[in-house]
Amino acid sequence: MPETVFAPWNDPAEKPLIQFRNVTKRFGSFTAIDDLSIDIFEKEFFALLGPSGCGKTTMMRMLAGFETPTSGTIMLDGQDISPIPPNKRSVNMMFQSYALFPHLTVYDNIAFGLKRDKLPKDQIDARVKEMLRLVQIEKFGQRKPEQISGGQRQRVALARSLAKAPKLLLLDEPLSALDKKLRQDTQFELMDIQEKTGTTFVVVTHDQEEAMTVASRVAVMDHGRLKQVDTPDRIYEAPNSTYVADFIGDVNIIAGHATTQGETVSIAWADGQPPIIGTPSKPMDDGKVSFAIRPEKVAISAEKPTDRNNMVQGKVLDIAYLGNLSTYHVQLPSGIVIKAQTANSRRRASRPFTWEDEVWLSWTDTAGIVLES
Amino acid sequence: MRRLTWFNATSLTLGFAFLYIPMIVVIIYSFNESRLVTVWGGFSIKWYGELLQNEAFLDAAWVTFKVGFFSSIIATILGTMGAYVLVRGGRFYGRTLFSGMIYAPLVMPEVITGLSLLLLFISIGLDRGLFTIVLAHATFSMCYVSVVVSSRLVSFDRSVEEAALDLGCTPFEAFRLVTLPIIAPAVISGWLLALTLSLDDLVIASFVAGPSATTLPIKVFSSIRLGVSPEINALSTILIGLVTIGTIAASLTTKRAVMRRRREEQMAEQAG
Amino acid sequence: MDRHRRHRVGKLMNLRRFSLIAVPYVWLLGLFLVPFLIVFKISLSDIALSIPPYTPTLELSEGWAGFRDFLSQLDFENFEFLATDDLYWKSYLSSVQIALISTLICLAIGFPIAYGMANAPREWQPTLMLLVILPFWTSFLIRVYSLIGILSQEGMLNQFLMWIGLINAPLTILNTNIAVYIGIVYTYVPFMILPIYATLTKLDGSLLEAAEDLGCSRTEAFWRITVPLSKAGIIAGCFLVFIPALGEFVIPSLLGGSETLMIGKVLYEEFFANRDWPVAGAVAVILLLILIIPIVLYQRNEQKMMDADT
Incomplete structure (x- = not known):
């Protein structure tokens, strides 16, 4: 019995919380955001993902009110927010540096925004205590920011930005200052807190793993434009461009020439090799294409497989043992290197293949994606 | 991101006008033909000529130069030693007293420093003159040098010295070959500071100078008391000019060094 | 071995x-x-x-x-003398007063300059720094001297004030306490600007954005974040002005008048004019005792600044 899936972006009746309408932002001659439109819905955990300089931080700063768009409008709850200064917006931000006020205690940092709203003292106190409890730092209320650890500071920053119960919380690289282990634990806590408070989160990150873990939808950005906006699994399994395929996870990209053959296409890609058979996600014209396939979808075997259309023979060039996985770099006679990944599901002393072994790589017709290039 | 707001532009303009207008007026009036210091009588450089013929000023300038030269060198050596002791000296008996004596002269009113040194020279029967001024200036300048050099010593990575020792240097060689080149900019700015303080000092010098040695500030002070004079304007202009040239040259040198380093780093990056 | x-x-x-x-x-x-x-x-x-x-x-x-x-x-007779003769304690009080008021004026003038510098475009900042440091390297005596011409009866200041019609007849500024205040502020304001500028440039801009994000107006953010976080620089600047101003000798003797009582000048005259060395010594000892409190406070502030940096 399936639960109702949280997917307001598929429901035409749902009204978006945030709407970017043809927003452009220029700094001098540099275009940070280029005619960008997007809808973000209430209770979403939305990730803006991209390399540094792609415009993701500018988008966030426009939402917070520290930058105004050069053209276009940004609506929050159906209202144009460009004339509203940052201190009057019901949007709060968690800064990458955390920006905790060093001269105030943890308690006063969290109470800072509430005091600006001139709330009665007991109400502020109750809210601060609630926040301290939410992020599990009740014990550190009276300490100064320099007297707590990096992970605790991150929690204070989160609590401070959540204290005013904003309609929208912006998180700028929220976990980048934490070490890997702590980062993974905190990702889940962040999701938990987002669900508990029901706040819409927009997170900016350059860490694709983080975006994939926490977000309900991910927007991949490059040079001020949106490359793809979709759920994490769609982004991974059905990237719409080589840029997205390459940016998210590991991928083999093979350039070739496609010829449609009914449901499938046949891609000629190297002299002396049989064509690759792929299934395009949408009908496409014949011509130049890229074939993208994830390493884990490429099977590696010593014997020639019999049940597959796509297979090539090559030599093992390199082996990366990652513990749970092993990645084989296999060089084909034409010189192209294809990566194949296998799970090390059994505990074994020796690897099944070693350097210079002749191996077969194979994949099914639907394992890869055919992208226009 | 930073832009000059109306408020900031105003405060900067007014602030720098306040700092510079008096000096600019002095410079302008040094070229005044008239002896009257408030009436413009046409352009002239005659006061510079008169200044250069004034034996008393020239003698005083020579004394000041000698005092500055010797006292700043002594102060630089002692001050660098003092900084080294403060930062790297470890524990020794009377360390607190030592650091107290380094920092106290910085905040000691000049009249007290001058008075106490004068009383010392009298009680040990030392004749006042050039030598006593050098001693006095070296003493308070060394503390400034110590502070400047020790701030550099604190910030530099000690493992560099340890590497030198590890590679076979004696402690003295390590200091000469590694530490000194690294702290050299601080030592030089300490020396410049000591020199300026010595050339500039009036109060302490007027306590410890005898009749045989009059420094330029003492001479200037006694003639200022009689009122504004075009010769002093000319002298001020020369001094302001020297300081301006020196400061700008120093800042350009540092700027160029920084630029060169940045360019080299870029090239290295590209090459790599 | x-x-x-x-x-x-x-x-x-x-x-x-x-x-x-x-x-x-x-x-x-x-x-x-x-x-x-x-x-x-x-x-x-x-x-x-x-x-x-x-x-x-x-x-x-x-x-x-x-x-x-x-x-x-040996006895404390000289100290008793200082206590009974009102010239001395008046001089101490007036020195403290002059130094204190000058310090506050320096702060009022120096803070906006430092703030303007810290918020100026980054490529201007080295030049602005240079402009503050330049007077600092220029002879102190000459800077005091340059004020004499400006402040005298026929000086530029009076001419300017008459020209804009603020006054009809020239004011007597030179040889009054006003001139002493102007002199101290003029010569010591760089000492106020530099430490404040140093703390302001270290201020993380995202703190101000965070304050605005949490509901502060710009002005409110200035008072609640900028000012408390530049406190160490303000305190350092105040002491750097107050301590030397208290014992100042050159400025009161060149710009001040007969009404100007400052302890540095009294000490100098006691020693050279009256040749009363013991009383001069006692004046110096008391001056130091007065200075110890601000000096200790200043040292503590410096220590705090250093701890904050590391």
Whole structure:
């Protein structure tokens, strides 16, 4: 019995919380955001993902009110927010540096925004205590920011930005200052807190793993434009461009020439090799294409497989043992290197293949994606 | 991101006008033909000529130069030693007293420093003159040098010295070959500071100078008391000019060094 | 391993280290601490018409008895004299007052300049720094001198004020306390600007954005974040102005008038004009006692700033 899936972006009746309408932002001659439109819905955990300089931080700063768009409008709850200064917006931000006020205690940092709203003292106190409890730092209320650890500071920053119960919380690289282990634990806590408070989160990150873990939808950005906006699994399994395929996870990209053959296409890609058979996600014209396939979808075997259309023979060039996985770099006679990944599901002393072994790589017709290039 | 707001532009303009207008007026009036210091009588450089013929000023300038030269060198050596002791000296008996004596002269009113040194020279029967001024200036300048050099010593990575020792240097060689080149900019700015303080000092010098040695500030002070004079304007202009040239040259040198380093780093990056 | 040799090397190093410490140490003992003790001793002596002009003098040739005799003649008479003669305590009070008010004016003028510098475009900042440092390297005496021409009866300031119609007849500014205030502020304001500028440039801009994000207006963010976080620089600047201003001698004697009472000038005159060395010594001792409080506070502030940096 399936639960109702949280997917307001598929429901035409749902009204978006945030709407970017043809927003452009220029700094001098540099275009940070280029005619960008997007809808973000209430209770979403939305990730803006991209390399540094792609415009993701500018988008966030426009939402917070520290930058105004050069053209276009940004609506929050159906209202144009460009004339509203940052201190009057019901949007709060968690800064990458955390920006905790060093001269105030943890308690006063969290109470800072509430005091600006001139709330009665007991109400502020109750809210601060609630926040301290939410992020599990009740014990550190009276300490100064320099007297707590990096992970605790991150929690204070989160609590401070959540204290005013904003309609929208912006998180700028929220976990980048934490070490890997702590980062993974905190990702889940962040999701938990987002669900508990029901706040819409927009997170900016350059860490694709983080975006994939926490977000309900991910927007991949490059040079001020949106490359793809979709759920994490769609982004991974059905990237719409080589840029997205390459940016998210590991991928083999093979350039070739496609010829449609009914449901499938046949891609000629190297002299002396049989064509690759792929299934395009949408009908496409014949011509130049890229074939993208994830390493884990490429099977590696010593014997020639019999049940597959796509297979090539090559030599093992390199082996990366990652513990749970092993990645084989296999060089084909034409010189192209294809990566194949296998799970090390059994505990074994020796690897099944070693350097210079002749191996077969194979994949099914639907394992890869055919992208226009 | 930073832009000059109306408020900031105003405060900067007014602030720098306040700092510079008096000096600019002095410079302008040094070229005044008239002896009257408030009436413009046409352009002239005659006061510079008169200044250069004034034996008393020239003698005083020579004394000041000698005092500055010797006292700043002594102060630089002692001050660098003092900084080294403060930062790297470890524990020794009377360390607190030592650091107290380094920092106290910085905040000691000049009249007290001058008075106490004068009383010392009298009680040990030392004749006042050039030598006593050098001693006095070296003493308070060394503390400034110590502070400047020790701030550099604190910030530099000690493992560099340890590497030198590890590679076979004696402690003295390590200091000469590694530490000194690294702290050299601080030592030089300490020396410049000591020199300026010595050339500039009036109060302490007027306590410890005898009749045989009059420094330029003492001479200037006694003639200022009689009122504004075009010769002093000319002298001020020369001094302001020297300081301006020196400061700008120093800042350009540092700027160029920084630029060169940045360019080299870029090239290295590209090459790599 | 040659233990003997190692021992000798160790000894040599100790000797080197010893001389490294001893040279500056002895120098400062001899030329800073001892002179000050002499001042203290003389402040307990009496004025006399002799050379040197005070008694008692320590006669080491008379041995222990001479020393005891010497000690018994020292007293606090000069300090009692300072307390009873209102010239002195008025001078102290007026020095403190002048230094305090000048410090506050310096803060009022220096903070906006430092703030303007810190918020100026980054490529301007080295030049602005240079413009603040330049007067600092220029002769102090000449800067005070440059004010004399401006502040005199026929000076630029009076001419300017008459030209804009604010006054009809020239004001007497030179040789009054007003001139002393202007002089102190003019010469010491760079000391206020530099430490404040240093703390303001260290201020993380995202803190101000965070304050705005949490509901502060720009002005509110300035008072709640910028000012508290530049406190250390403000305090350092205030002490750097207050401490030297308190003992100032050149400015009151060149710009001040007969009404100007400042303790540095009194001390100088007591010593050179009245040749009363013991009283001059006592004046110096009291001045130092007054200064100890701000000096200790200043040191503590510096320590805090250093801790905050690391």
